[in-house]
Amino acid sequence: MGRHSIPDPEESSGVPPEGAGDATESFDRPLVGPDDYPDYRSDPAEPRYPRHGAPDYGQPDYPDTDYPSGDYGTDYEADYRTGYEDGYGARYRSGEHFDDEYEPEFVESDYPESDYSDTPEDRAPETAAPRFGRSRDETPSRAAATPPPRSRRQHSGDWEGGEWTGSHRAVQSGRRGVSVGVIGALVAVVVVVAAFILWRFFGDALSDRSTSAAARCVEGQKAVAVIADPSIAEPIKTLADKFNENAHPVGDICVAMDVKSADSDRVINGFITAWPAELGDRPALWIPASSVSQARLEAVAGEEIVDDSRSLVSSPVVLAVRPELKDALGQQNWGTLPGLQSNPNSLTALDLPEWGSLRLALPLSGDSDASYLAAEAVAAASAPAGQPPSAGTGAVNTLMAAQPKLADNKASTALDALIKSGQPATAPVHAVVTTEQQLFQRATSLPDAKRAVASWLPPGPTALADYPAVLLKGNWLSQEQVAAANEFSRFLRKPEQLAELAKLGFRTEGGELPKSDVTNFAPVSAPLSVGDTSMRATLANELTAPAGNPAVTIMLDRSMSAQEGGKSRLANVVAALTTRLQAMPPTAAVGLWTFNGVEGNNEVSLGPLSDTVDGSPRSETLSAALDDASASGNGAVSFTTLRLVYDEANSRFREGQTNSVLVITTGPHTDRSLDGSGLQDYVRRAFDPAKPVAINVIDFGSDSDRATWEAVAETTGGSYQNLSTSASPDLTAAITRFTG
Template sequence: MSRHRSLRAKVRRGIAKWPVAIVVVVVLIGLGWGAWSWIGGVLDRRAQAQAQDCNEGDSVLRVAATPSVAEAVAEVARAWSVTRPVVYDHCITIEVISTDSSAVLDGLTGTWDSGKLGERPHAWVPDSMLWANRLSALNAKLVGGAPKSIGTSPLLLAAPEAGAPVLKEFRWTDMPEVTDWQRYGPNWGRFSVAMPDPAANTASALAIQAALAGGKGPVTADTLNSDAAKASLTKLAATVPPEVPTTTREALRRLGDSATVNAAGFSVTPVSEVDLYKHNTGKEAPSKPLVGVLPVGPAPVADFPYVSLSGPEVGEAEERAAQAFREFMTEPGQQKLLAHGGLRVESTQDRPSPSPGVSWSPVTENLVAADATTTQQLSAAWASADRGGQVVTVLADVSTSMKPRLDKVKAALRGQVDRSVSGSFGLWEFARSVDGAKPYKQLVGTGPVAEKREALRRAIDGLKTFDGSQLYTSLGACYEAAHDGYVAGRVNRVLVITDGSSDGGIDLAALKSALKGKDLPVSFIAIGGEVDRAALTDIAETTGGSVSVVENEGGVEAALGQVLSTSA
């Protein structure tokens, strides 16, 4: 019996395991297939649902970004595309265009050249609110929503490797005062800061602001009107080297190609941290990286705003998509991508590595930025100091429709006269019968502002309104006088402030035939919606000028600063 039980036990233990394994595998395969089918069904249903949500078709969101961050913005755009965004029943694809901020501003406010710039964008990432403010000053209706910073970058001084260590005590307020390297020890001769045109280069604009702030800021209109500010601007303009590069990028290239200190014709140049990082690591990186010096004291900061654009070229789907992408860019995961691209963001301390020449020094205090209007005034004040200043002849509309607007126009003109450090200024007025039968009158002949400041103030204060508005006849006379008084080697311009169209006198064709070419640009500040913008644009393009459109007289001061801060 015991043997029989033993045999039966052996038989039980000897049952084969492979049939059980097969069953388990089959069950698992079945469960896996079912799960895969379920997941696939969910994905299919989701795709079908999204396809149904895209019943308005596809739409492309185009974002223009300043070159230093265009690659990082494009990386964020790819991450957004993975989410298959749908806005207003449109499937959104996104395209990021790397374009200089000055080119975008010129295109948005003038004629957009799609051959050079690509298709017109629906959103814009310049390197500073300076550009958004300028766009608002030229045409506020093109700004679709409140700009939002996607990251920041402090301003540095880019210096050759040998020069950087001795500048560790440098302050931005030293720029107007320091003229020799011996201030810091070395006998390297003249110390000069290359300041490419601040109207087109953010780093220069921020550096000038920091030089005048005298502390944590902000620079105000009262600051600019002070004798101390005028003296500082005069000194700073005097320290600028004879041949200034047109762009910060070119200034960096010349510094990087120089074997010794001052071999570039200047000593240092201001630059944002991210721009220096890109310069030192890009395709055309110098053999020896330039070194970024963070000056002592409050640091001016480029704030890289995301600007949703508006206007007839921006549809509702693109406008909503631009806003949605803006919010996506500020999420922590996307901020990390921007940080890897060289921007500073609050959600991470990540920094690119390697980063030759850039130490990512901690910033203990930011300079408080000037407001939008003061920023424009500061650029114009610099333009009046640099290279002896501009030659500006103003033609002011004093027709009856200007009556409720005239006080603001007077204040803007008076402020510009008071802030002007050098250069020449003149004033004309026009309506219909202002000077006997003539629709225009020269109130102050164009001449050195330092000599004519009091006469200009009196003439501005005495402006009053008349009937009619013979713009074309008046502009023709003003233009001829300004052309006869043209000063070689300076920026010469005629600036017209008006709120209406021409209602008599010569016609547009006759005026254009009288204009003598593009050596004397005519720029317009057009107030309100009654102006003939097409005609003004025609005149401006014929002469190489510009048209700034402001909704009301409150925008005149900022627009005036913007126009007079440009080099053409």
């Protein structure tokens, strides 16, 4: 084969060189052949293997070739050295054959230029391909603008990291440039990832430090006070111990539930006056027997004292009775109990001769609020149709006034009197208001319970002890105590804890009730609802402050024609007074005066309710006079009428009773014969400290005479109360207070 000639056919191996394209191979740019460049000089054909002897490569890098080394002598290098070494690189980079498109890829190499000084021109880097052997003085042809495609890799030696340049030497391909935007994006990603890792690291470190500090109770241990009704206090203590064993610290403080037992009266009185020292701190969680106690607390301490309240367990109110009495009560209900209580021989009509009356005890201590709930049921059942439960308070007072006289008002004392009596008919107690759960517990201690006591559930809406878990709020509690109490409340409602309470006779959601010979834990009707918090507190007051033995003269303003709650203000006041009269004992002395804008009238003189007036009991005469009262326009001669009423009250003063005058008015005073200062002077002269007659005033709205009313009330030791409306339980409460 000639040094610069194409190999003869007989010299060819018949195998195309490695890397040669085939007929179907496509390229990014069109192939440029020799015909496009007439001056192109034919070079030797590409050998099958790279030749030996390239200056910068060691012998072991390339295998032996099938061609003699003499074909590749020094003359070959001399022919091409000048074309490449002297001008090729400079002319290419100066722009004559330089294409910007390829600059980032080929402008630099990892090898110094001197390494290419012995490279033949036909093996020059691909970027030089467009020259195809032109002299440096010639104008670039089309090949410079459209360079031929890059030749495919054609070596098969050990080194595969670069590309073949057309010579027998492999050249490292140039590093490709990277966009500044890409670099910036990568840097931003790295910064964000690093920041996140650091944040997580330091956050976890601080969290671990806080957790470790909390686990060590850095700030010490703090007790969280819990007060529970005596009927549920012991199981709550047991559950609190379980909670404390696994309780997590709150912040840096370890908390522990401290459960104490107390009746609702002690808790409520503690918020009114001084908190009992024996109960420890004021509670964060209170579990009374019923929401009646919650209503009573809100009435004296404000609704804002309660943060949250939800029922934990429940137990219906029942009557614990002798077994013989249970069957006799089959046709009775809450509304008939006052009559059975007050009639000395009521049980004779129920086929129980010699049993006398019902003898129902209503204990107020240790009874799980059962008596308060029973009072609500009796009031609701006894109130006239269309009237609120407060209209039935007279029946409640009758029930309370006629109950058996015992050593104290404890539930245990009443149950002992019921169960331990040898003769049921002559026993001091025939029935006791209690809860199903308490009766179940008492029965478990009796050897033959079903012969000693039975349970009777009155028909109708169920009076229910709902045991609310009341979360309190106030300045005596820290944030940690509030959080811990909340967590304990949730803990108590979990099925495992409720199951334990169900075993003790409490009704729970999904709980399995125990077996009993005394109570069968039968399904009950819907719970009784008697109204809002104010109504419940009013009804409860009938038990805590029952009607006394007063001597009161009522002075009623007939000019109260304003409409409130669908009725006139006067009608609402008359209804409340009528209800109160029914609740007062027969020995109470009551008189009635009315006045309008013209005159004042003495409707019924002061005297005992049991006395006869014109052939009828004074109580009936008073009720009839109230029913006849009607609104009579504007104006009121209240000052002059009060002077007349106060004179009569002083002249009829009743020893041993609380004497007073109750003024119910809406103002203003319209009689100019006696002004406010004149009335105050008169009252100061008429008041006798040895025979005190207090003046109490219920005043509606914005009365311009308020200062006068407040002054005369203060002078006589009475009280003044302003009401915005008569359509409210506040009216009933005020009348009850001033006639008690």
